[in-house]
Amino acid sequence: MSNCINKIVVASHNAGKVREINALLKKQSIQTISLKNFNEPVETGLTFIENSILKSRNASIKTNFPAIADDSGLCVPILDNEPGIYSARWAGRKKDFNLAMNKIERKMRKVCDMKKKDRKAFFVCALSLYFPDHTYKVFEGKIHGHLQFPPKGANGFGYDPIFVPVGFSKTFGEMKHNFKEKISHRAKAFQKLMQYLKKI
Template sequence: MTTIVLASNNQGKLAEFRTLFDGAGLALNIVPQGELGIDDAVEDGLSFVENAIIKARHASRASGLPAVADDSGLVVPVLGNAPGIYSARFAGEHGNDAANNAKLLKELEKFRTGAPIVGKFICVLAMVRHADDPLPIIAQGEWMGEILPELRGENGFGYDPLFYIPALDKTSAELDKAQKNAISHRGQALQVLLERLKAEHKA
Protein backbone atom coordinates (compact mmCIF):
# COMPACT_ATOMS: atom_id res chain seq x y z
CA MET A 1 0.00 0.00 0.00
CA THR A 2 1.33 3.43 -0.99
CA THR A 3 1.20 6.18 1.62
CA ILE A 4 0.31 9.68 0.46
CA VAL A 5 0.55 12.67 2.76
CA LEU A 6 -2.47 14.98 2.87
CA ALA A 7 -1.16 18.51 3.27
CA SER A 8 -3.90 19.41 5.73
CA ASN A 9 -5.05 18.64 9.25
CA ASN A 10 -8.68 19.53 8.54
CA GLN A 11 -10.66 16.51 9.77
CA GLY A 12 -13.56 17.21 7.43
CA LYS A 13 -11.30 17.19 4.38
CA LEU A 14 -9.48 14.10 5.65
CA ALA A 15 -12.76 12.19 5.96
CA GLU A 16 -13.80 13.15 2.42
CA PHE A 17 -10.42 12.16 0.98
CA ARG A 18 -10.36 8.81 2.75
CA THR A 19 -13.90 7.91 1.69
CA LEU A 20 -13.18 8.51 -1.99
CA PHE A 21 -9.66 7.05 -1.99
CA ASP A 22 -10.82 3.92 -0.16
CA GLY A 23 -13.44 3.33 -2.81
CA ALA A 24 -11.03 3.73 -5.72
CA GLY A 25 -9.28 0.38 -5.30
CA LEU A 26 -5.80 1.87 -5.65
CA ALA A 27 -4.27 0.66 -2.35
CA LEU A 28 -3.50 4.21 -1.24
CA ASN A 29 -3.24 5.20 2.40
CA ILE A 30 -3.90 8.86 3.20
CA VAL A 31 -2.06 10.26 6.23
CA PRO A 32 -2.58 13.86 7.40
CA GLN A 33 0.63 15.84 7.70
CA GLY A 34 0.07 16.49 11.42
CA GLU A 35 0.54 12.80 12.17
CA LEU A 36 4.03 13.12 10.71
CA GLY A 37 4.85 16.29 12.65
CA ILE A 38 4.69 18.51 9.58
CA ASP A 39 3.71 22.14 10.11
CA ASP A 40 1.44 24.05 7.75
CA ALA A 41 3.09 25.64 4.73
CA VAL A 42 3.10 29.39 4.23
CA GLU A 43 0.32 29.95 1.71
CA ASP A 44 1.67 32.98 -0.11
CA GLY A 45 0.41 32.14 -3.59
CA LEU A 46 -2.08 34.37 -5.40
CA SER A 47 -4.34 31.59 -6.67
CA PHE A 48 -5.86 28.30 -5.59
CA VAL A 49 -3.47 26.47 -7.94
CA GLU A 50 -0.36 28.15 -6.57
CA ASN A 51 -1.31 27.52 -2.96
CA ALA A 52 -2.19 23.87 -3.60
CA ILE A 53 1.21 23.26 -5.20
CA ILE A 54 3.03 25.11 -2.40
CA LYS A 55 1.33 22.95 0.23
CA ALA A 56 1.88 19.69 -1.63
CA ARG A 57 5.60 20.36 -2.19
CA HIS A 58 6.05 21.40 1.45
CA ALA A 59 4.47 18.19 2.77
CA SER A 60 6.38 16.02 0.31
CA ARG A 61 9.71 17.65 1.09
CA ALA A 62 9.20 17.25 4.84
CA SER A 63 8.04 13.63 4.61
CA GLY A 64 9.90 12.23 1.62
CA LEU A 65 6.56 10.82 0.42
CA PRO A 66 4.11 11.69 -2.35
CA ALA A 67 1.70 14.40 -1.20
CA VAL A 68 -1.64 15.81 -2.19
CA ALA A 69 -2.93 19.23 -1.22
CA ASP A 70 -6.32 20.83 -1.48
CA ASP A 71 -6.76 24.56 -1.82
CA SER A 72 -10.41 25.43 -1.80
CA GLY A 73 -12.68 28.26 -0.95
CA LEU A 74 -15.88 30.14 -1.54
CA VAL A 75 -16.11 32.75 -4.29
CA VAL A 76 -18.92 35.32 -4.05
CA PRO A 77 -19.11 37.59 -7.12
CA VAL A 78 -20.89 40.49 -5.37
CA LEU A 79 -17.93 40.65 -2.95
CA GLY A 80 -15.41 40.84 -5.77
CA ASN A 81 -14.95 37.05 -5.56
CA ALA A 82 -14.05 37.20 -1.86
CA PRO A 83 -13.33 35.38 0.36
CA GLY A 84 -11.61 33.30 -2.34
CA ILE A 85 -8.14 32.03 -1.43
CA TYR A 86 -8.55 33.62 2.00
CA SER A 87 -11.70 31.62 2.82
CA ALA A 88 -10.19 29.69 5.75
CA ARG A 89 -8.88 32.88 7.35
CA PHE A 90 -11.49 35.37 6.17
CA ALA A 91 -12.13 36.68 9.70
CA GLY A 92 -8.43 36.65 10.66
CA GLU A 93 -8.02 33.33 12.47
CA HIS A 94 -7.32 30.29 10.29
CA GLY A 95 -10.07 27.69 10.47
CA ASN A 96 -12.49 29.61 12.70
CA ASP A 97 -15.67 28.59 10.90
CA ALA A 98 -18.04 30.50 13.16
CA ALA A 99 -16.14 33.76 12.76
CA ASN A 100 -15.74 33.30 9.01
CA ASN A 101 -19.46 32.64 8.54
CA ALA A 102 -20.37 35.61 10.72
CA LYS A 103 -18.12 37.92 8.69
CA LEU A 104 -19.53 36.63 5.41
CA LEU A 105 -23.09 37.26 6.58
CA LYS A 106 -22.15 40.77 7.72
CA GLU A 107 -20.44 41.59 4.41
CA LEU A 108 -23.49 40.41 2.45
CA GLU A 109 -26.13 42.33 4.41
CA LYS A 110 -26.09 45.34 2.07
CA PHE A 111 -26.54 43.10 -0.98
CA ARG A 112 -29.69 41.35 0.25
CA THR A 113 -32.34 43.01 -1.89
CA GLY A 114 -34.56 39.98 -2.45
CA ALA A 115 -32.66 38.28 -5.26
CA PRO A 116 -30.55 35.23 -4.37
CA ILE A 117 -26.85 35.85 -3.76
CA VAL A 118 -24.86 33.50 -5.93
CA GLY A 119 -21.74 31.78 -4.65
CA LYS A 120 -19.37 29.16 -5.95
CA PHE A 121 -17.15 26.69 -4.14
CA ILE A 122 -13.80 26.08 -5.86
CA CYS A 123 -11.43 23.19 -5.16
CA VAL A 124 -8.00 22.71 -6.70
CA LEU A 125 -6.03 19.58 -5.86
CA ALA A 126 -2.32 19.29 -6.51
CA MET A 127 -0.46 16.01 -6.17
CA VAL A 128 3.30 15.66 -6.35
CA ARG A 129 5.09 12.34 -6.58
CA HIS A 130 8.12 13.95 -4.91
CA ALA A 131 8.94 17.46 -3.69
CA ASP A 132 10.52 18.61 -6.97
CA ASP A 133 8.00 16.91 -9.26
CA PRO A 134 8.08 19.02 -12.46
CA LEU A 135 4.60 17.94 -13.49
CA PRO A 136 2.17 17.92 -10.55
CA ILE A 137 -1.26 16.45 -11.18
CA ILE A 138 -3.80 19.28 -11.02
CA ALA A 139 -7.53 18.60 -10.63
CA GLN A 140 -10.28 21.17 -10.23
CA GLY A 141 -13.94 21.19 -9.25
CA GLU A 142 -16.58 23.92 -9.05
CA TRP A 143 -19.94 23.87 -7.26
CA MET A 144 -22.56 26.57 -7.80
CA GLY A 145 -25.08 27.57 -5.17
CA GLU A 146 -26.60 30.45 -3.22
CA ILE A 147 -25.55 32.06 0.05
CA LEU A 148 -28.32 32.01 2.66
CA PRO A 149 -28.83 34.76 5.26
CA GLU A 150 -28.68 32.23 8.12
CA LEU A 151 -27.03 28.93 8.97
CA ARG A 152 -28.80 25.64 8.16
CA GLY A 153 -27.61 22.12 8.87
CA GLU A 154 -25.20 20.36 11.20
CA ASN A 155 -22.98 18.42 8.78
CA GLY A 156 -19.90 19.53 6.93
CA PHE A 157 -17.57 22.37 7.85
CA GLY A 158 -16.52 25.82 6.70
CA TYR A 159 -19.24 27.67 4.83
CA ASP A 160 -21.37 24.55 4.30
CA PRO A 161 -24.27 25.77 6.52
CA LEU A 162 -24.68 28.87 4.31
CA PHE A 163 -24.22 27.22 0.92
CA TYR A 164 -27.65 26.39 -0.49
CA ILE A 165 -28.30 24.06 -3.45
CA PRO A 166 -31.70 25.06 -4.93
CA ALA A 167 -32.21 21.82 -6.85
CA LEU A 168 -32.03 19.85 -3.60
CA ASP A 169 -33.57 22.50 -1.32
CA LYS A 170 -30.72 21.81 1.09
CA THR A 171 -27.52 23.41 2.23
CA SER A 172 -24.24 21.57 1.94
CA ALA A 173 -24.45 21.07 5.71
CA GLU A 174 -27.78 19.23 5.30
CA LEU A 175 -26.35 16.62 2.94
CA ASP A 176 -25.00 13.30 4.13
CA LYS A 177 -21.42 12.41 3.25
CA ALA A 178 -22.32 10.29 0.23
CA GLN A 179 -24.54 13.01 -1.25
CA LYS A 180 -21.93 15.68 -0.72
CA ASN A 181 -19.05 13.63 -2.13
CA ALA A 182 -21.08 12.91 -5.26
CA ILE A 183 -21.63 16.56 -6.22
CA SER A 184 -19.32 18.85 -4.25
CA HIS A 185 -16.36 20.81 -5.62
CA ARG A 186 -13.97 18.56 -3.68
CA GLY A 187 -15.79 15.41 -4.77
CA GLN A 188 -15.53 16.50 -8.40
CA ALA A 189 -11.83 17.32 -8.12
CA LEU A 190 -11.09 14.07 -6.30
CA GLN A 191 -12.80 12.05 -9.01
CA VAL A 192 -10.62 13.75 -11.64
CA LEU A 193 -7.51 13.08 -9.55
CA LEU A 194 -8.43 9.44 -9.01
CA GLU A 195 -9.00 8.91 -12.73
CA ARG A 196 -5.52 10.30 -13.41
CA LEU A 197 -4.00 8.02 -10.77
CA LYS A 198 -5.83 4.98 -12.18
CA ALA A 199 -4.49 5.81 -15.64
CA GLU A 200 -0.94 6.09 -14.30
CA HIS A 201 -1.36 2.84 -12.39
CA LYS A 202 -2.33 1.01 -15.60
CA ALA A 203 0.46 2.57 -17.67
Protein backbone atom coordinates in the same frame (compact mmCIF):
# COMPACT_ATOMS: atom_id res chain seq x y z
CA MET B 1 -6.21 1.87 -10.00
CA SER B 2 -2.55 2.46 -10.69
CA ASN B 3 -0.05 0.09 -9.09
CA CYS B 4 2.44 2.95 -8.95
CA ILE B 5 0.80 4.74 -6.04
CA ASN B 6 -0.50 2.98 -2.95
CA LYS B 7 0.44 5.56 -0.32
CA ILE B 8 -0.25 9.28 -0.43
CA VAL B 9 0.39 12.00 2.14
CA VAL B 10 -2.67 14.13 2.83
CA ALA B 11 -1.22 17.61 3.24
CA SER B 12 -3.77 19.20 5.53
CA HIS B 13 -4.42 19.80 9.22
CA ASN B 14 -8.10 20.57 8.55
CA ALA B 15 -9.96 17.65 10.14
CA GLY B 16 -13.00 18.05 7.89
CA LYS B 17 -10.93 18.09 4.71
CA VAL B 18 -8.81 15.15 5.85
CA ARG B 19 -11.92 13.09 6.61
CA GLU B 20 -13.37 13.79 3.15
CA ILE B 21 -10.08 13.10 1.36
CA ASN B 22 -9.45 9.88 3.32
CA ALA B 23 -12.93 8.63 2.46
CA LEU B 24 -12.42 9.33 -1.23
CA LEU B 25 -8.98 7.69 -1.36
CA LYS B 26 -10.06 4.66 0.66
CA LYS B 27 -12.48 3.77 -2.14
CA GLN B 28 -9.45 3.43 -4.42
CA SER B 29 -7.47 1.26 -1.94
CA ILE B 30 -4.91 4.02 -1.43
CA GLN B 31 -3.39 4.27 2.05
CA THR B 32 -3.17 7.79 3.42
CA ILE B 33 -0.38 9.18 5.56
CA SER B 34 -1.09 11.94 8.07
CA LEU B 35 0.78 15.23 8.03
CA LYS B 36 0.07 15.93 11.70
CA ASN B 37 3.78 15.84 12.62
CA PHE B 38 4.70 18.49 10.06
CA ASN B 39 3.85 22.17 9.81
CA GLU B 40 1.97 23.46 6.80
CA PRO B 41 3.67 26.22 4.78
CA VAL B 42 2.43 29.80 4.78
CA GLU B 43 -0.05 30.21 1.93
CA THR B 44 1.57 32.97 -0.09
CA GLY B 45 0.00 32.08 -3.43
CA LEU B 46 -2.41 34.39 -5.22
CA THR B 47 -4.62 31.60 -6.55
CA PHE B 48 -6.12 28.35 -5.29
CA ILE B 49 -3.76 26.43 -7.58
CA GLU B 50 -0.63 28.19 -6.30
CA ASN B 51 -1.54 27.55 -2.67
CA SER B 52 -2.42 23.93 -3.35
CA ILE B 53 0.98 23.30 -4.97
CA LEU B 54 2.77 25.03 -2.09
CA LYS B 55 1.18 22.60 0.36
CA SER B 56 1.60 19.39 -1.64
CA ARG B 57 5.20 20.25 -2.53
CA ASN B 58 6.06 20.91 1.12
CA ALA B 59 4.54 17.59 2.22
CA SER B 60 6.19 15.55 -0.52
CA ILE B 61 9.64 17.02 0.17
CA LYS B 62 9.34 16.37 3.92
CA THR B 63 8.11 12.79 3.59
CA ASN B 64 9.53 11.65 0.24
CA PHE B 65 6.09 10.31 -0.69
CA PRO B 66 3.59 11.57 -3.25
CA ALA B 67 1.40 14.17 -1.56
CA ILE B 68 -1.97 15.67 -2.28
CA ALA B 69 -3.17 19.04 -1.11
CA ASP B 70 -6.40 20.81 -1.60
CA ASP B 71 -6.86 24.54 -1.58
CA SER B 72 -10.48 25.46 -1.73
CA GLY B 73 -12.77 28.30 -0.92
CA LEU B 74 -16.06 30.05 -1.33
CA CYS B 75 -16.46 32.76 -3.95
CA VAL B 76 -19.34 35.24 -3.86
CA PRO B 77 -19.65 37.17 -7.15
CA ILE B 78 -21.45 40.16 -5.64
CA LEU B 79 -18.49 40.55 -3.26
CA ASP B 80 -15.96 40.43 -6.13
CA ASN B 81 -15.53 36.71 -5.45
CA GLU B 82 -14.53 37.19 -1.82
CA PRO B 83 -13.60 35.49 0.42
CA GLY B 84 -11.93 33.33 -2.27
CA ILE B 85 -8.40 32.23 -1.36
CA TYR B 86 -8.86 33.94 2.01
CA SER B 87 -11.86 31.77 2.96
CA ALA B 88 -10.10 30.13 5.92
CA ARG B 89 -8.55 33.40 7.09
CA TRP B 90 -11.96 35.04 7.37
CA ALA B 91 -12.64 32.57 10.18
CA GLY B 92 -9.77 34.05 12.20
CA ARG B 93 -7.12 32.33 14.28
CA LYS B 94 -9.73 30.31 16.14
CA LYS B 95 -11.19 29.01 12.85
CA ASP B 96 -14.62 30.30 13.83
CA PHE B 97 -16.65 29.92 10.65
CA ASN B 98 -19.74 31.35 12.32
CA LEU B 99 -17.74 34.57 12.45
CA ALA B 100 -16.84 34.19 8.77
CA MET B 101 -20.42 33.45 7.70
CA ASN B 102 -21.68 36.47 9.64
CA LYS B 103 -19.04 38.61 7.92
CA ILE B 104 -20.23 37.47 4.50
CA GLU B 105 -23.84 38.23 5.36
CA ARG B 106 -22.99 41.70 6.70
CA LYS B 107 -20.94 42.58 3.62
CA MET B 108 -23.68 41.33 1.29
CA ARG B 109 -26.40 43.31 3.04
CA LYS B 110 -24.36 46.47 2.45
CA VAL B 111 -24.32 45.99 -1.32
CA CYS B 112 -27.55 44.17 -2.23
CA ASP B 113 -31.10 43.41 -1.14
CA MET B 114 -30.32 39.69 -0.67
CA LYS B 115 -32.59 38.38 -3.43
CA LYS B 116 -31.64 34.91 -4.65
CA LYS B 117 -29.92 36.31 -7.75
CA ASP B 118 -27.71 38.41 -5.46
CA ARG B 119 -26.81 35.40 -3.32
CA LYS B 120 -25.12 33.39 -6.06
CA ALA B 121 -21.91 31.69 -4.97
CA PHE B 122 -19.59 28.89 -5.93
CA PHE B 123 -17.04 26.66 -4.27
CA VAL B 124 -13.67 26.01 -5.93
CA CYS B 125 -11.27 23.17 -5.21
CA ALA B 126 -7.74 23.03 -6.61
CA LEU B 127 -6.29 19.61 -5.86
CA SER B 128 -2.60 19.01 -6.52
CA LEU B 129 -0.65 15.77 -6.57
CA TYR B 130 3.08 16.34 -6.06
CA PHE B 131 5.69 13.63 -6.61
CA PRO B 132 9.14 13.27 -4.98
CA ASP B 133 10.75 13.90 -8.39
CA HIS B 134 9.19 17.41 -8.30
CA THR B 135 6.63 16.78 -11.01
CA TYR B 136 3.01 17.53 -10.23
CA LYS B 137 -0.53 17.55 -11.57
CA VAL B 138 -3.44 19.84 -10.71
CA PHE B 139 -7.13 18.97 -10.85
CA GLU B 140 -9.92 21.52 -10.40
CA GLY B 141 -13.51 21.16 -9.31
CA LYS B 142 -16.26 23.73 -8.96
CA ILE B 143 -19.87 23.73 -7.81
CA HIS B 144 -22.35 26.58 -8.18
CA GLY B 145 -25.21 27.47 -5.90
CA HIS B 146 -26.54 30.23 -3.68
CA LEU B 147 -26.13 31.31 -0.08
CA GLN B 148 -28.72 30.72 2.61
CA PHE B 149 -29.03 32.77 5.79
CA PRO B 150 -29.23 31.96 8.62
CA PRO B 151 -26.89 28.95 8.43
CA LYS B 152 -28.54 25.52 8.46
CA GLY B 153 -27.16 22.12 9.34
CA ALA B 154 -24.45 20.78 11.61
CA ASN B 155 -22.82 18.41 9.12
CA GLY B 156 -19.80 19.31 7.04
CA PHE B 157 -17.42 22.10 7.92
CA GLY B 158 -16.46 25.64 6.97
CA TYR B 159 -19.12 27.45 4.96
CA ASP B 160 -21.22 24.32 4.36
CA PRO B 161 -24.18 25.55 6.47
CA ILE B 162 -24.83 28.53 4.15
CA PHE B 163 -24.23 26.95 0.73
CA VAL B 164 -27.10 25.43 -1.26
CA PRO B 165 -25.88 23.77 -4.49
CA VAL B 166 -27.83 24.22 -7.72
CA GLY B 167 -30.61 21.65 -8.00
CA PHE B 168 -30.95 21.10 -4.26
CA SER B 169 -32.92 22.68 -1.43
CA LYS B 170 -30.59 21.69 1.41
CA THR B 171 -27.30 23.26 2.39
CA PHE B 172 -24.11 21.22 2.38
CA GLY B 173 -24.38 21.41 6.16
CA GLU B 174 -27.72 19.58 6.07
CA MET B 175 -26.55 16.83 3.72
CA LYS B 176 -25.13 13.52 4.87
CA HIS B 177 -21.36 13.23 4.47
CA ASN B 178 -21.53 10.36 2.01
CA PHE B 179 -23.96 12.26 -0.22
CA LYS B 180 -22.03 15.52 -0.19
CA GLU B 181 -18.86 13.60 -1.03
CA LYS B 182 -20.48 12.58 -4.32
CA ILE B 183 -21.41 16.06 -5.57
CA SER B 184 -19.03 18.58 -3.99
CA HIS B 185 -16.33 20.64 -5.66
CA ARG B 186 -13.78 18.42 -3.92
CA ALA B 187 -15.47 15.29 -5.28
CA LYS B 188 -15.31 16.71 -8.81
CA ALA B 189 -11.60 17.41 -8.48
CA PHE B 190 -11.07 13.92 -7.05
CA GLN B 191 -12.87 12.31 -9.96
CA LYS B 192 -10.30 13.92 -12.26
CA LEU B 193 -7.47 12.77 -9.97
CA MET B 194 -8.74 9.19 -10.01
CA GLN B 195 -9.03 9.19 -13.79
CA TYR B 196 -5.39 10.29 -13.92
CA LEU B 197 -4.22 7.63 -11.45
CA LYS B 198 -5.86 4.91 -13.51
CA LYS B 199 -3.76 5.94 -16.51
CA ILE B 200 -0.31 6.02 -14.94
